[in-house]
Amino acid sequence: MTEITKTGDGDLGVFERYLSLWVALAMVAGIGGGALAPGAFNAIAAAQAASINLVVAALIWAMVYPMMVGVDLGAVAGIARQPKGLLITLTVNWLIKPFTMALLAVLFFDIVFAPLISPQDAAQYTAGLILLGAAPCTAMVFVWSQLTRGDPTYTLVQVSANDLIMVVAFAPIVAFLLGVTDIAVPWETLVLATVLYVALPLAAGLMTRRALGSADAVEAFTARIKPMSVIGLVATVAILFGLQGEVLLSKPFIIVLIAVPILIQSYGIFALAYGAAYVLKVPHRIAAPCAMIGTSNFFELAVAVAISLFGLNSGAALATVVGVLVEVPVMLSLVALANRTRRRFAES
Numbered sequence: 001m002t003e004i005t006k007t008g009d010g011d012l013g014v015f016e017r018y019l020s021l022w023v024a025l026a027m028v029a030g031i032g033g034g035a036l037a038p039g040a041f042n043a044i045a046a047a048q049a050a051s052i053n054l055v056v057a058a059l060i061w062a063m064v065y066p067m068m069v070g071v072d073l074g075a076v077a078g079i080a081r082q083p084k085g086l087l088i089t090l091t092v093n094w095l096i097k098p099f100t101m102a103l104l105a106v107l108f109f110d111i112v113f114a115p116l117i118s119p120q121d122a123a124q125y126t127a128g129l130i131l132l133g134a135a136p137c138t139a140m141v142f143v144w145s146q147l148t149r150g151d152p153t154y155t156l157v158q159v160s161a162n163d164l165i166m167v168v169a170f171a172p173i174v175a176f177l178l179g180v181t182d183i184a185v186p187w188e189t190l191v192l193a194t195v196l197y198v199a200l201p202l203a204a205g206l207m208t209r210r211a212l213g214s215a216d217a218v219e220a221f222t223a224r225i226k227p228m229s230v231i232g233l234v235a236t237v238a239i240l241f242g243l244q245g246e247v248l249l250s251k252p253f254i255i256v257l258i259a260v261p262i263l264i265q266s267y268g269i270f271a272l273a274y275g276a277a278y279v280l281k282v283p284h285r286i287a288a289p290c291a292m293i294g295t296s297n298f299f300e301l302a303v304a305v306a307i308s309l310f311g312l313n314s315g316a317a318l319a320t321v322v323g324v325l326v327e328v329p330v331m332l333s334l335v336a337l338a339n340r341t342r343r344r345f346a347e348s
Contacts, residue, residue, distance in 0.1 A: 023328055026234045030241025031248065041242040049192065056239060057196045060140070062232035064197060066225045067142040068205025069218060070152035082154070085277065085286035089158045092273045092294040093136040094165060094173075100268065101133025102126075102177045104261040113257050121315050125258055128319025130177045131305050133265065134170055136162050137296035141289060143229050144296065144331055148338045150289035158293055159198060166298070174305070237328055244321050251318075258322040266330045270295040274338070277345070284345035288338040296331055299324040 034041050047054045109122035117125075137159075145155040212218050241248070248255060270291050277287035302320040310316040 022230065022234045023237055023332065026238040027241045030238040030243075031245035033238065034242035034245035041239070044239055045243055052192055052196065053239075056236055059232040059236045059239075060197055061201055063140070063229045063236075064142045064201040065204055066222055066229050067146050067152050067155070068201045069208050069222050069225070071156050071202065071205055072153055072209070082283070082286060084280045084282050085154060085290040086158055086161060088273055088276050088280070088282070089290045089293050090161060090165070092269060092276075093162060094169060096272065097136065097265075097269055097294050098130070098134040098173050098177060101261070101265050102130050104265055105129040105133075108257070108261045116257065117254075124310060124315025125319045127178055127310065128302075128306050128314075128316035129258075129261060129323070131174060131302040131316065132262070132297050132299070132320055132323040134173045134177070135166070135298035135302045137293050137298055140233075140296050140327075140331070141293045143233055144292040144335055145289040146226070146229055147335045148288035148292070149285060149342075150292075151283075151285040154286050155289040156198075156202065158290060162293065163198065166301075170301070233328070240321075240324055244325065247318065247321070248325070254318070255322055255325075258319050259326050262323055262326050263330065266295050266326070267334075270334050281346045284338075284342045287345055288342075291338070292331065292334065295334060296327060297323055299327065 044055045045053065105126040109117065109126050114122065141159060142152075142155060144150075145152065208221070209218055212221055273291035273294050274287060277290060282290070299320065302323065303317065306314065306317040306320045
């Protein structure tokens with residue numbers, strides 16, 4: 001029976017090793033570029049279809065494609081012999097994460113931060129965080145998986161399972177947590193994002209793998225194109241910070257308040273999933289990605305729904321954007337933690 005594909009254990013390249021530095025520089029460059037050349041960033045923001053920015057979509061595609069080249073469909077059957085990672089992912093993402101995010105949002109904005117903000121703003125920020133909590137990651141997790149030497153085939157199955165559940169569970173969960181009965185979810189956004197971020201890169205990766213032929217050729221090719229993922233990530237961060245630079249500079253205090261429950265949620269969810277994987281003796285190449293999926297968010301969907309429900313300039317939309325900005329440094333710190341603790345996990 002075919003074994004699940006393992007990624008190489010070689011040292012990280014210069015791009016990956018100094019990723020935190022590149023991301024920090026991208027943040028500064030984005031804010032500066034947004035202030036000096038707002039027209040250019042406005043043009044990028046205008047390139048949209050079904051609430052998805054096509055420029056950012058292309059960059060995410062560049063991040064995901066190198067991972068997809070490593071996917072071996074012949075190894076998918078082997079995942080049935082290691083169901084624990086998938087079980088952890090689905091349990092954390094759909095039975096725990098949305099509700100803990102809602103609880104933290106209410107705790108901080110209705111109680112802890114209540115003297116600092118109006119009740120109307122508190123309700124908006126809570127709604128935005130609920131949208132983030134109900135949308136687990138679909139695309140960026142491929143980057144985090146690659147940086148932790150995760151199993152590309154298993155990661156693909158985990159993401160695909162999340163996508164299928166999201167189609168039927170996102171709206172009911174959000175509706176329940178927001179206390180309303182009619183949530184207008186932009187299904188075009190969900191379908192288009194799944195096609196752009198999963199289906200097309202997977203098709204391209206499988207075609208590339210077939211064209212290359214041997215496993216050695218695939219490994220050599222993947223090593224050459226790995227910097228694409230980092231370049232795509234850095235460029236995406238620069239664009240996001242360029243588009244939101246004015247908000248960040250004008251409302252730094254609010255940004256910090258919104259970031260607090262997001263940070264607690266992110267590290268808490270990772271600890272829960274990663275700890276469960278350790279207790280259940282899940283191999284690290286599966287444990288790291290399964291913890292990353294729940295920690296990261298499908299920010300495109302969260303932002304799109306927030307704008308659709310509450311408006312472009314709403315507090316809910318701002319909260320989802322803060323989630324995007326917080327996510328990258330948080331995930332980089334968790335990648336570093338996962339890499340340092342690799343030897344404590346099972347190898348098989």
